[in-house]
Amino acid sequence: MRTGEPLPEVGDVLAALATGLWHWDTATGEVTVDAVTARLLGLPAEQxxxxxxxxxxxxxxxxxxxITGVVQLAVAEGTLAEVRIRIMDELGHVVRVVRSRSKPAFDPVRKAYELTGTLQEVAEPTPGTPAGRSAVTGDWRxxxxxxxxxxxxxxxxxRSTEEVLxxxxxxxxxxxxxxGLAVFGVAGDRxxxxxxxGQPENEVNPxxxxSLDTDYPAAEVARTGRAVYLSSPQQYRSRYPMTWHLAERFGRRSWAYLPLTVAGRTMGAWLAAFAYPxxxxxxxxxxxxxxxRMLAQALSxxxxxxxxxxxxxxxQRAMLPVLGPEIPGMDIAARYVPTGGGLQVGGDWYDMIPLPGERFAIVIGxxxxxxxxxxxxxxQLRIALRAYASEGHRPDAVLSRASHFFHGLTSDGDPGDLRFATCYYAEVDPVTGTLESARAGHLDPVVRMADGTALILATAGGLPLGIDPDTDYPTTRLALEPGDTLMLCTDGLVETGGHDLQTGWHRLRVVLEDHEGGLEDLADALVGAVHGPSSHHTTGPLADRREDDIALLLLCRQGEGCGCGDSTVARPTVRRTMLSVAQAEPARIATARQHLRDLxxxxxxxDQRDAAVLLLSEMLTNVLVHTDTDALLVAEVAGExxxxxxxxxxxxxxxxxxHKRRPGEMASSGRGLMLIELLADAWGVAPRGKGKSIWYEVYESADPEDGPADGSAAA
Structure with a gap:
């Protein structure tokens, strides 16, 4: 039958049953209706x-x-398309509910659907009855x-297959x-x-x-991509006699096996089994x-x-290093937490490199x-650093070679995707606790002394790796006392949560100075101060909240106070810091003042703190102004x-x-020793083999009536 042709005489029979007949061809976009269908649609009762x-x-x-979804489903399954439809008037009110039944067919040549079906009004059930609660008035929809x-x-x-199930x-x-539910997957031909x-664990073993060739409904669905509906045990037994005995013992009455299809590919089958018909x-x-369909998408x-x-x-396991065997006199802990989203690996890293003579190097970048x-x-950079370190180069040479190497890696690529890298590299002598370090644009290290005091150690440094291949990287010598802990980290640990370097450091300083416990606990506490509990490889909810990668490395020289190992070393009552100030770096005087304030x-x-800082500033300035040499600061606090x-x-x-001078009222200099004599409890000048040192002391328990010590006597 074609669009526009008279409908079959069967329409007269259907009209007597108040059932209309219609035909729809999606290729032409026309729908032919008989008189009954026209009336049900609210039109004049004529074809x-x-x-x-x-x-x-x-x-x-x-x-x-x-309607469109039901039609596509019926064609795919070769079944009737049945749907309830609400008929509207010109004002948008529902005037009746009808049921449409049709047998759709798809023409692949014309790529169109052709349907012939019936339309019949559905009487609304009495409110309050089971039928009234179920389907007709729209509640079922x-x-x-x-x-x-x-x-x-x-x-x-x-988020996972287990959660989907x-x-x-x-x-x-x-x-x-x-x-009863089951999800089947396809692995090769199995x-x-x-x-x-809904099934006991041991009952699903068969x-x-x-094999996909098994005469089993789920296997057929996985092979063909077509759903299988079994409304009764008799239907199951007749269609799948070979596997009926496997399903019979579950006592189910109906089964629906549906394909799990994603992007046109059947990845498995879903079983919904019912205890009633x-x-x-x-x-x-x-x-x-x-x-x-939703289940297939979720599983995918x-x-x-x-x-x-x-x-x-x-x-992560391949890129992050193993910290290696225990080091006599030292303990080490590390953490890496990646940023959230995408591949959970970024550009932050840490490393520990064995060196000759029982020494080792620590790196963070x-x-x-x-x-x-x-x-x-x-x-690639981590491998290069290990190679240069193993060749025996000093820290400055290791970073210089690494910068040249990294510049070659990044400059050969996309000009719009040039990269740089920050890095801190230090060689450690575990016997003496000394470190020779070089820094390429990275954060300065932090030391937590045995008594809990935490200081940022100002170190010399150069540009980040890869910016200028000819950059020099000066070295700085540091010394760890027994019980001291060195902290190296990337900026993700400091600046996360809207903090800048200063406020982020204050947040971590509280953790460092208040923490009591082992080195591993301290590492967890530092990361936890930012976002909560952590581990070496965190990819769960913590990672989702990350703003930047975190790399953290802690190095402890064993002794009472660090909690990193049993030691007979008595807890020191001295905390000490050292800092060099070069002639070409007068700005480091401000760094030295902050160093002393932190100490x-x-x-x-x-008032005593301010006096000590003022005197330090005077002494360093005198060296830079009146000599051609650099200054070395050593400051310590001792006693109970x-x-x-x-x-x-x-x-x-x-x-x-x-020597003391007596400057006039208008003089701009010459008061340094006068200030020391006035504000210090003791001071002096000591000649060295080459050069000299000037020192002063301030006592916490000094008796004000005693006055300052005599400078000449102290000397």
């Missing part, structure tokens, strides 16, 4: 040919969208739509909830069980691994099919995420970026609280000894 737009204007918008929205939201939020097991379908619910009407099939996303996490963990390229560059953070008398003393010593290689 007429309408456009799709004219018919659509008489139907509820939601129902029109549902709202219930189904609400269920699908909830199911879609829950499946979309599932748990959500699927908890689904409560409107009017027909299965009591059908496997990914997960199940289904765990079977289910007719599997078009509405029920529509719900099951929609759930199967979860599988991809799990594969990515597995890849991420493998890359940060390649610009949080992407795969940053991770790849980090891996005296718990000194109770603020309440009876402590500050001793500050500045050494230079100049030959001239300082």
């Amino acid at each position: 007429v040919t309408l456009t799709e737009a004219q018919v659509r204007s008489r139907l509820h918008p939601v129902d029109w969208n549902e 709202r219930s189904r739509e609400a269920f699908l929205l909830d199911a879609g939201r829950a499946l979309a939020e599932a 748990r959500v699927a097991a908890a689904l409560s379908m409107p009017g027909f909830t299965p009591d 059908l496997t069980v990914i997960g199940h619910h 289904f765990v691994d079977m 289910v007719a599997f009407t078009p509405d029920e099939r529509s719900v099951l099919t929609t759930v199967a 996303r979860a599988g991809a995420a799990e594969t990515q996490r597995e890849l991420t963990d493998g890359v 940060d390649v610009q970026g949080h992407d795969v390229r940053a991770a790849a560059l980090m891996g 005296l953070h718990d000194w109770p008398d603020e 609280p309440g009876e402590r003393r500050i001793r500050v010593e500045v050494t230079d290689n100049g030959d001239d000894l300082p």
Whole structure:
């Protein structure tokens, strides 16, 4: 029959049953209706040919969208397309509810659907009856739509295959909830069980691994991509006699096997089994099919995420080093926490490199970026640093060669994707506790002394690696006393959470100075101060909250106070810091003042703290102004609280000894020794083999009536 031709005489019979007849060809976009159908649509009761737009204007918008989905489903399954439709008047009010049944066919040549079907009015049931609560007035639609929205939201939020299966097991379908579920996957030519619910664990063994050629509904669905509905045990037994005995013992009455299809590929099958008979009407099939599609998408996303996490963990394990065997007299701990989103590997790293003579090197760095390229560059740079260190180069030479190497890596690529890297490299002698270090644009190290005082150690440095291949990297010597802990970190630990370097450091300083416990606990506490508990490889919720990668390395020289190992070394009552100030770096005088303030953070008398800092500034300035040499500062606080003393010593290689002068009122200099004599409790000048040192002391328990010590006597 073609559009426009007279309808079959069977229409007269259907008219007597108040049932209309219609024909729809999507290729022409025309719908031919008989008189009964026209009347049900709210049109004059006569045969007429309408456009799709004219018919659509008489139907509820939601129902029109549902019609297209039901038609596609019926064609795919070779079944009838049945749907309830609300008819609207010109004012948008529902005037009646009708049921449409049709047998659609798809013409692949014309790429169009052709349908011939019936239309019959559905009488509204009495309110309050089971029928009235179920389906006709629209409650069944709202219930189904609400269920699908909830199911879609829950499946979309599932992060793993286990969560997807748990959500699927908890689904409560409107009017027909299965009591048994199973998800089958395809692995090569085998059908496997990914997960199940409602069956005892030992009862699913026969289904765990079977050939796709098995005469079993799930295997057929996986092979063909077409759903299988079995409304009764008799139907199951007749269609699948070979495997009926496997399903019989579960005592189910109906089964629905649906394909799990993603991007046109069938990845498995979903079983919904019922303990009571289910007719599997078009509405029920529509719900099951929609759930199967959402389930397939969720499983696909979860599988991809799990594969990515597995890849991420493998890359992390390959790129992050093993800290190696125990070092006599030293303990070391490290943490790496990647940024959230994408590949959970960035440009931050740490390393420990064995060196000849029982020495070792520690390295921490940060390649610009949080992407795969940053991770790849980090891996290459780390290997290069290990190679240069193993060749026996000093720290400055290691960083110089690494900068030249990294510049070659990045300059040959996309000009718009030039990268740089910060790095701190130090050679450690575990016997003496000394470190020879060089720094390339990285954060200065921090030392936590045995008594808990935390200081930023100002070190000399150069440009980040890769910016200028000819940059020099001066070295700085540091010394760890027994019980001291050195902290190296990347800026992700400091600046996360809206902090800058200063406020972020204050936050970490509280953790360093208040923490009591072992080195591993301290590492967790530092990362936890930023975002909560951590581990070496964190890719869960903590990583999702990351703003930047974190790399953290802690090095402790064993002794009482660091908590990193049993030691018979008595807890020292001295804390000390050293700093060099070169002629070409007068700005480091400000750094030296801050160093001393940090050393005296718990000194109770603020006036004494200010006096000590003022005297230090005078002494360093005198060296830079009156000599041609650099200055070396050594400051220490010794004694028990309440009876402590500050001793500050500045050494230079100049030959001239300082002497008192009596400047006039208008003189701009010459008051340095006068200030020392006035503000210090003791001071003096000591000649060295080459050069001299000038020192002063301030006593916490000094008696004001005693006055300052005699400078000449102190000398």
